[in-house]
Amino acid sequence: MSDLEKHDDADDHDEHLPAPIEEPIPNPGLPAHTWRPTDVDEGLAKRAERQVSLMFTLSAVCTVIFVTSYFVFDIGDNWETVGGLGASNIALGVSLGLALMLIGVGVIQWARKLMADHEMVEMRHPARSSDEDRAATVEALNAGFDESALRERPLIRRSLVLATGVLLAPVVVLLRDLGPTPGQVANAAEGKGLKNTLWKKNVRVVRDVIGTPIRPGDLQIGDLVNAVPDGIFDLEGVELQVAKAKAAVIVVKMEPDEIKPGKGREDWSLDGVICYSKICSHVGCPISLYERTTHHVLCPCHQSTFDLADSAKVVFGPAGRPLPQLPLTVDDDGYLVAQSDFTEPVGPSYWSRSK
């Protein structure tokens, strides 16, 4: 207590601040320790002991249940045979959870009821080191610096800075092969790079997944078809994914007189059939929610909305540009084909997309 009182009104103001106003109420000091029921009544203490050990025992029982469940409950084909739910997962989770929690609650009950609950007082020390220590450290540093002779030999100092400085170069250079540059990848003939896709003159528009070609007459007003360029399914793995991520389109049919063709795009649609990139011009999600009466298509990721009757102009949301349009025509067999590749890069914007 005396230790406490000494520090009660200890002045923690530094000398730079105005003298503190006297505290309105003096520190009454640490209140006297009060005994807990378990401290004074051995019966209650015994009861607490039994509670704690009961929890520990139940925990062990739960662990046994866990191990049993591991072997008893089926997973795989029969994962939902018990009660139509993942019995294995539930049994394992609940038994493990209880086994752990009972240990935790038991230990805390033990700490609260039976461990000594005398509060202790420890004095704090300033985080800073003492002035003597600081001085000694500075002295040591200076001595070390002096003895290293770096001061008198600037040639060593400077060349060392140079040598370690240029060591950063390997760190950067070594990362160079993380990937090719966009320029190295670009290849219009193979549809590679940011500005090219698999679409080319006379490439048929085929349905996604099944790959069948489309005649304009197959479509009814209001239809939306997810499509890809013919031949894309010859690719597989990464190449297929990369190709799809750029070449995916949506083909929609609306009343021909509802279409307001963009400048120079008068012959890009056919009989009310019009085709746009499916990849959002915002950050690249595939757009998919089509409202046939308004011809609006909405991206489910960030709700950019495009008007397909009006060159896929942005009517709402964070996208900055319309969806690129794919110029359509029909081939000799009457199937929809592209007139050319997209006339602008598809997908998210990037610094040099207009270059």
Place this chain on the structure above:
Amino acid sequence: MSIDTSKVADSNSTSAATPAKPSKVGAVATWADDRLGLGTAMKKNLRKVFPDHWSFMLGEIALWSFVVLLLSGVFLTLWYVPSMGEVEYQGSYDPLRGVQMSEAYASTLKLSFDVRGGLLMRQMHHWAAMLFVASMMVHLLRVWFTGAFRKPREINWVIGSVLLLMGTLEGFTGYSLPDDLLSGTGIRAADGFLKATPVVGSYMSFFLFGGEFPGDAIIPRLYTIHVLLIPGLLLGLIAAHMLLLVYHKHTQWPGPGRTNDNVVGYPMLPVYAAKAGGFFFIVFGVAAFMGGLLSINPVWKFGPYDPTKVTAGSQPDWYMGWPDGLLRIMPGWESEIFGYTISWNVMVPILITPLVMWGLLTMLPFIDGWITKDKRDHHLLYRPRDAPTRTAVMVALMTFYGLAWAAGGNDIIAVKLHLSINQITYFMRVMVFLGPVIAFMITKRWCISLQRHDRDKLLHGYETGIIMRSPEGGYSERHLPISETEAYRLTARDRDEVFVATPQVDENGVAAPGGKLDGVRAKLSTLMFADNIQKPTRAELEEAHHHAEHEHALTAALDGHAADGHQFDGHHAVEGETLRGSH
């Protein structure tokens, strides 16, 4: 019987040395200490004192859920295959059998359906990640609201803030690993974010993905980042965070005997070790319980990633929600300068604002320190009301966060509440700016009202709820003095000092540089402190008590009388009690 002299010390001591019965533990301890000298290091720390309060447990939740993450994560790596190589799924989950997918997705399905306990570990891991990030955030709020960020703990605040950033990135890389449709959509968007970076955007994207999106490199790379790079950083930072906590000693609430110079509480051994250790088991158990009962990220329902597919309601994990919300409500601004495209619509909400907000959060203690110029060490906490401006600043930031987060669910809100998504978006565009201002003003006034209430309690006592009628017919409420302990607790806080810009010399006797900056500081200091209600001085308190005594004298006739009101509260016997009694 002869005396065994082998145990007698060969000194001239008066009593024979009797060594303790050699125990195995003792032998091991001796062996270790001979080599490590642990005794000296542990001597002080084994009984190190930690103060007790429920709010000190929040950071502990983060610590323990990190341990759960490490344990469950190691289990997952035993089956998970970080590869985008394509395979045909032939596992137990019937709806996807025969479907082409990446090995990453197939192995995640295997973990979920064909490894016993695999789904439990996956779900525990994901739930523990939620707990980890959430508890870090709540812990951060606690530290700010109670003033535990002040000198000497600013560096620990910075470490904590880096931990929060790292934890968020760790979460993003983690939930991207299953390579399902939802997480792939997240990576697709991340590719868009990278590409929006001026000048180098498309290069960053090509370097990260090893070529064109999606490529086959991103999953293995995210895996390395997720299981090696970031966990390593997290471990190091957590260790530093804990070491500083031990070095500074924990903050405590002021109270009788609890001052800025001491720390009062239970010793680490045994009480605190038991409580903290027990709490580890509880956090672990809760994570197991959640993993067993609450489904999370059911990747089998989403299917493998396909860049042409998406699902409505695509959303990142909740802690990534607020930048996503900003992205949704940002107008579609994009400009071309000299033929180069600048995507403000992506850059502002994703690349700039989160970094600025994080930077601001990290710098808060330093901004605060610059305004207050408080160089003292602070080890006592305050209640949020006693720092109205600080509290209001954080509530404003929370409001911004909450609104941006809600905007990230604008589609869900529109569907569930039958609202127009367009109107929600327009509303949010205004409210992310207006909301924080309103929240600031309300919070600040609210805090000051509470301070006023505290001051009233100190000066005039607490409201008893007993209404008195004077002979003249006027009504008044009876106040009784609060206990000494509570009165002390209410006054155990600093007086706020408003910084006044003076063109002369400052307290150090040095000419103040940058008079203009001082003016700004003075204005901010006024904004921060001028309206606060200060605790009464001793003179004010005495004056008030004197006044109260006078009042009591007037009503003294009522003491012990039926009209003192105590018979109504049911707690007291009326006999022998006076109104100025020992409350």
